[in-house]
Amino acid sequence: MNTKIIGTGYDLPAFTADNDYLATLVDTSDEWIVERTGIRVRHLAKEETTTSMAVQAARRALEHAGVSAEDIGLLIVATITGDTETPSTACRVQAEIGAHKAVAFDINAACSGFLYGVHVADAFIRSGIYRNALVIGAETLSKIIDWTDRSTCVLFGDGAGAAVLCAAEEPGILSQSIGSNGDKWEVLACQGRPNENPLCEKGGKPGYLTMDGQEVFKFAVKTVPVCVEEALEDAGVTADDVKYFLLHQANKRIIQAVAKRLGQPEEKFPMNLDQCGNTSAASLPILLAQMDEQGLLQKGDKLILSGFGAGLTWGACLLEW
DSSP: OEEEEEEEEEEOOSEEEEHHHHTTTSSOOHHHHHHHHOOOEEEEOSSOOHHHHHHHHHHHHHHHHTOOGGGOOEEEEEOSOOSOSSSOHHHHHHHHHTOTTOEEEEEOOGGGHHHHHHHHHHHHHHHTSOSEEEEEEEEEGGGSSOTTOHHHHTTBOEEEEEEEEEEESSOOEEEEEEEEOGGGGGGEEEOOOOOOSTTSOSOOOOOOEEEOHHHHHHHHHHHHHHHHHHHHHHHTOOGGGOSEEEEOOSOHHHHHHHHHHHTOOGGGSOOOHHHHOBOGGGHHHHHHHHHHHTTOOOTTOEEEEEEEETTTEEEEEEEEO
């Protein structure tokens, strides 16, 4: 039994903030941001929430797949910006879309979260426990960003993407490679709610997202090619056999460096970061859904999905469309 993606969907906030808008908030410019990141526009939530965007992306993926929410046995949401500490975003999405038979839970693997969710769903489906799964990446990163810090606020955006996975006889997911290194957790982190129990001083505040940009760059450029090559080797597939390499949309320079290390032309590395920025766990499913929507993915195409993020975490998934 194989696992195949049969439907995708995405949702983005209505408000778009271009680089000129950010220049009114911090000392930056369109030229400075584009040169260093490739980002021109990002979507920022106002009325939207992590849950509402996840719901919209899920509904579109289910409609595209021709699958009822009642048929979903497993519902996973990858997010670091849930609207509630508890319950999980997945449980809230479950209620909204009517996936009453699903087991629902969240995964926190930051920008690798969608791949971790696919990895878990694939294992459940191959084992025969569930036949249909819904995996969503959803983030409202704008609520954990310090909007006075130009080193981070120019990078991130909000949005959600979703994919429906099902048991299939035909080829789907061919191989996966994921990993983590908690020794480097401080390189990219966001402190949580402070302890204000009777033994602690009050007045603490939740932290903002912090990042050592140079360390993240070195980590990504070194790690992504390795995990991609592991996934290819496991399936007996070469990089030349892959039509598209869909990488986490963090930085244009990172994607270009990975393409060079893999010896593949940049044309095989589609990007939407110029219009979406870094949407963390939502990055890969949004890109996948947009390419699907545009008719760029054909039956039989071999694709690599690969991400990296806080944890540090990383992963790669080789699949046949």
